Amino acid sequence: MATESTPHANRKITLADIAAGCDVSRATVSLVLRGSPLVNKLTRARVEEELRRQGYVYNRAAANLRRRTSSSIALVLNDLANPFFAEFATGVDEALGGAGYVTLLGSTGESSAREQAVLASLLEHDPAGIILSPAEGSAAARVLATVGMHTPLLLFNRELDGAASPDAPWDRLMLDNQRGARLATEHLIALGQKRIAFFGGHQGSSSCQQRHAGYVEAMQAAGLPIEPHWRIECAPNRVDAAAQCGALFFDAPAPTAAVCYNDAVALGLMLGLYQRGVQPGRDFAVTGFDDIAEAALSAPPLTTLASKPRARGRQAAELLLQRLRDPQATPERTVAPVQLVIRASSCPPPAAA
Amino acid sequence: MATESTPHANRKITLADIAAGCDVSRATVSLVLRGSPLVNKLTRARVEEELRRQGYVYNRAAANLRRRTSSSIALVLNDLANPFFAEFATGVDEALGGAGYVTLLGSTGESSAREQAVLASLLEHDPAGIILSPAEGSAAARVLATVGMHTPLLLFNRELDGAASPDAPWDRLMLDNQRGARLATEHLIALGQKRIAFFGGHQGSSSCQQRHAGYVEAMQAAGLPIEPHWRIECAPNRVDAAAQCGALFFDAPAPTAAVCYNDAVALGLMLGLYQRGVQPGRDFAVTGFDDIAEAALSAPPLTTLASKPRARGRQAAELLLQRLRDPQATPERTVAPVQLVIRASSCPPPAAA
DNA sequence: CTGAAAGCGCTTACAG
DNA sequence: CTGAAAGCGCTTACAG
Structure with a gap:
């Protein structure tokens, strides 16, 4: 009957089914599956044919249980x-x-x-x-x-x-968060920037602390002062960064550049700057961190650190x-x-x- | 000895360890784990204490094997x-x-x-x-x-x-790709747009075909003509979309609006338009699809379809x-x-x- | 309420 | 080269 050759839909095919199907033991089928050289060529061929015919799917969970892997x-x-x-x-x-x-x-x-x-x-x-x-x-x-x-x-x-x-x-x-932020800061310093802020991120996060440390390191090495209001916290996303932008300009001296916690924050900051009539890339320098896809496509494209x-x-x-x-x-x-x-x-x- | 109470680092704790530890059978421990009401309150408490003490971790793979789940x-x-x-x-x-x-x-x-x-x-x-x-x-x-x-x-x-x-x-x-693209197209038509392109995506993809069909549907319903050069293919990303932007303007009549395959394409198109001196949102109307996070933050913010x-x-x-x-x-x-x-x-x- | 026994689908010494 | 048997960690009728 045609029904005979149709696999039963309610039970999965196991090693035992294959073994029965070509009249060998389960052990032998197992050896074939695991590619053992012990198995006779012809036996192997018969078993492999049967595996195909019945549409066998290996149960790795069972094997893992037995092998303790x-x-x-x-x-x-x-x-x-x-x-x-x-x-x-x-x-x-x-x-x-x-x-x-x-x-x-x-x-x-x-x-x-x-x-x-x-x-x-x-x-x-x-x-x-x-x-x-x-x-x-x-x-x-x-x-x-x-x-x-x-x-x-x-x-x-x-x-x-x-x-x-x-x-x-x-x-x-x-x-290497610290080194990354240091590189960005040094880059700004080499361009002649002196009033550089560190913008964004949560102080609690270790990556933010490390990046901030790299910024401080570069500033101190260059003998540049750091104003307290040049460190602004914000959630590491664009929306919050745009909203916090103003805080950079509450007190004098205002920064003319910012090392940002990451790209999202940098893009948000640029948005906030535009809204205040400050044009990033002309009136204000910005760096990011991560090199997300958009960093290359923003206006202006963003100097950043690639973490791949x-x-x-x-x-x-x-x-x-x-x-x-x-x-x-x-x-x-x-x-x-x-x-x-x-x-x-x-x-x-x-x-x- | 202190060593006695330290779990052996080389073997995981099993049901049998717990059973031995509080002098019941593995079956009883299993019943406790599965929250069976059959188990005596005191027995349950003893077993639970032992589970905690030995730091037992359930082996779901073994259970799944046995239960065929x-x-x-x-x-x-x-x-x-x-x-x-x-x-x-x-x-x-x-x-x-x-x-x-x-x-x-x-x-x-x-x-x-x-x-x-x-x-x-x-x-x-x-x-x-x-x-x-x-x-x-x-x-x-x-x-x-x-x-x-x-x-x-x-x-x-x-x-x-x-x-x-x-x-x-x-x-x-x-x-609902077709309906989405239709809504976007109808929106543009309601604003008075007449020369509307369909921009981006691969013709091979079913979602692109469906969105294009929605666009055609709206255009035809409004009795608006569709020029062949108003359908531009490109990979569904920003970079390729920016590169293909020019193709919209090779022949007359040039479109004044575009229904884009998705947001990435729409953002890329806007970039391409800027580079040609066409200002999206003023000289040219653009819609996207997906409502990705950036759609709300682009300049200008993008009309699109939220697929959540x-x-x-x-x-x-x-x-x-x-x-x-x-x-x-x-x-x-x-x-x-x-x-x-x-x-x-x-x-x-x-x-x- | 609790335990002894069988079994899920596999693997692996061990015989032969 | 192949098979019988035991066992991985669990669950579930079935007795008691």
């Missing part, structure tokens, strides 16, 4: 909707896929409470490792308590609160895979370089005052 | 780095997480060959269902062959090539979960409405010629 990695991000992290995730997934791992996704929306829940849930799926870009204010002790000692953790982009940094028991991949999020994603995956190969090696802190991308029109010399 | 959903996207899909993924993950599912991520980079490989790999992890935004040119027959009949499939955003659309054996969630990708992600997840509850129901094609967002300054009436 795992073929997944958990990727937990604070904000997947942010293009920077979306690019990062793409890079991670690319590299993991190439190594035979599958990505378990989790998104925390910058809430450390949700981060706990997401981590706990993903851990039940037994990932071989975790890549985590922590939510703001995420505490080292709590994360460590839920992740435990069994699952290697790679931190990206931010440190955890309260971590004894030098000897933390996890790997880290960080951007997709490459960072691949790098994070490689570092974690390396850790899986050698669980005993001492944890490492890797600092990814960032590159100054000069788009001259966003950075004029100071206007003759 | 699955707690994951595969999400396969053609381009996660695109903000539209990043938002979509966020919405999917939100809704799935809430329902106790975990997201298995796959990214195809618009290659249908990689799509096959990614689907095959994810299927081995036995997802309960699949949400797929197909790569361009992805063939229905091939996808169906690798996905099989066991795993419910939900298509998002695009149709598969060669699908007998009305009775395809999968669910679909599509945007995050909400679409949640909706896609809900539809798939619904399918899991009722596998027999006939497949559905859901069309999500899109909303015209009018930002007047991008759409002037035609200049007095």
Whole structure:
């Protein structure tokens, strides 16, 4: 009957079905699947034909259970909707896929409470490792308590609160925030700028602190003064940056340039400047951080620091895979370089005052 | 000894460890974990204490194997780095997480060959269902062959090539592309625009065809002519759109407005117009599609169609979960409405010629 | 209310 | 070269 050859829609094909179908043991089928050289050529051919015929799909979960292995990695991000992290995730997934791992996704929306829940849930799926870009204010002790000692953790982009940094028991991949901001500041200084503000970001975030430190470093090395009202906090997005622009000009002396926390903030600041009749790129110099796609296309195009999020994603995956190969090696802190991308029109010399 | 109470770092805690630790059977521990009312209150308390004490982590893969269930959903996207899909993924993950599912991520980079490989790999992890935004040119027959009949499939955003659309054996969630483009075109017509182009996108993509059809519909309903050089193809990104801008003006009559394939294209077109000395919002009207974050912040702000990708992600997840509850129901094609967002300054009436 | 036993789909020594 | 048997960590009738 035609029905006979149709696979039953209600049950998946297993090794046992294949074994029965070509009269060998499950063990032999397993050896074929795993490419063992032990199997006789003809037996192998018969089994492979049967696998095709029945449309067999390997059950990796069962194999992982038996072998006590795992073929997944958990990727937990604070904000997947942010293009920077979306690019990062793409890079991670690319590299993991190439190594035979599958990505378990989790998104925390910058809430450390949700981060706990997401981590706990993903851990039940037994990932071989975790890549985590922590939510703001995420505490080292709590994360460590839920992740435990069994699952290697790679931190990206931010440190955890309260971590004894030098000897933390996890790997880290960080951007060279301080050097990046220093390069941007030095670039402005070389153009003759003297009154340079540091604009945007939350003081609480470690990346903001590091970037600010790089700015201070460059200013001090050049012997330039820093006014208190030249440091403006704002949420790291365009809208808030545009709204905070005015704060730069409340007191004298007004800055003529700003090193911004990131590109989003820089683009928002430019918008705010336009609205006040100050033309960025002519009356005011601006730099960003990240080199998002729009940085090259804004008016004027933006001088910024390229952090290459997709490459960072691949790098994070490689570092974690390396850790899986050698669980005993001492944890490492890797600092990814960032590159100054000069788009001259966003950075004029100071206007003759 | 202190060492005794330290969990062995080389083996994970299992049900059997807990059972041994408080002198009950594994069955009882399992019942506690699953919240069974059968268990005696005191027994439950003892077990729960022991679970905490040993830092037990549930092995969901083992449970899924035994129960023949699955707690994951595969999400396969053609381009996660695109903000539209990043938002979509966020919405999917939100809704799935809430329902106790975990997201298995796959990214195809618009290659249908990689799509096959990614689907095959994810299927081995036995997802309960699949949400797929197909790569361009992805063939229905091939996808169906690798996905099989066991795993419910939900298509998002695009149709598969060669699908007998009305009775395809999968669910679909599509945007109302045609109506959206019609609304945009009608809006321009109501402002008095008559020479309206359709700009950007690939003719091969179903969404582009649908949007173009909506444009044609509105033009014909208003009795307005359409010139052949008013339809310009370009890749759906800013850079290519800016480069193609000139093609609108090769022949007379030149258009005075353009309905764009999407926001990226619209922003690129505006850039191209500026470079030619045509000021969008004054000399030329432009509309987009998607309502990405930048649409509100461009100069001028862009009239566009809001497709709410995050909400679409949640909706896609809900539809798939619904399918899991009722596998027999006939497949559905859901069309999500899109909303015209009018930002007047991008759409002037035609200049007095 | 609790335990002994079987089994989910796979893998891996171990015999032969 | 192939098969019988045990076991990965869980769940679920079934007895008691």
